[in-house]
Amino acid sequence: MRYAIVGFGKIGQALAHAFARKNIAVTVASHRPPEALAPQAQAIGPTVLAGSLAEAVAADIIFLAVPFGEHPKIAAALPDWSGKTIVDAMNTYGVPPEALDGLPSSAFVARAFAGAALVKGFNHLIAATLATDPVVPGGHRVVFLSSDDADAIAPVAALSKQLGFAPVALGKLAEGGATVHARDRTWGPLIFQDMFKKDQ
């Protein structure tokens, strides 16, 4: 399984720290060319590999960590996203519902990535928190995962566990997933809730 993060700002780097901590290879890409990202990537860890957008979208599981308005540009990088999983870590606070055709933001994003399985996740914490070790004495930091594709959550949950998080599946985007969506000027009630699951 190949992993990538598109967007290497605050959230992209927080995610990269999680991969580096577990020595899992991940390609990171942004607006800037790989050589511009490389020093920052290497400083995070040797498994964080700076790449181009084309290299990043060759991965199987791709985290989207760009400003919401940029996602169509990433989607345009491939004509068909079949077989790939997009993890939407973006938030849309302040985006009016009519700009999303009334959909949960991740359902709107899913339409742009034709053929992909899309999972909303890793969006509910501020970047500084997400960047810290999710493994604490006696427990693991929770990440919430939701999707309209029932089969899509399992591989992202497995990766989340490998990264040290405790995944909690919330179901469909408009159902349990609504609790981690920003809608207009309202944050879903689970956003900013830094929760830990106790080890059994």
Ligand SMILES: NC(=O)c1ccc[n+]([C@@H]2O[C@H](COP(=O)([O-])OP(=O)(O)OC[C@H]3O[C@@H](n4cnc5c(N)ncnc54)[C@H](OP(=O)(O)O)[C@@H]3O)[C@@H](O)[C@H]2O)c1
């Ligand atoms: N910051 C938070 O605490 C937080 C928490 C939860 C969710 N989020 C969500 O996470 C997303 C990213 O937020 P952020 O705070 O990490 O933003 P950020 O620090 O501004 O970083 C955005 C990154 O996206 C890259 N980018 C922008 N347009 C791109 C494009 N067309 N192609 C490739 N890369 C592009 C930028 O590239 P360059 O580096 O080359 O400029 C930058 O690396 C947003 O949707 C936000 O709502 C943020």
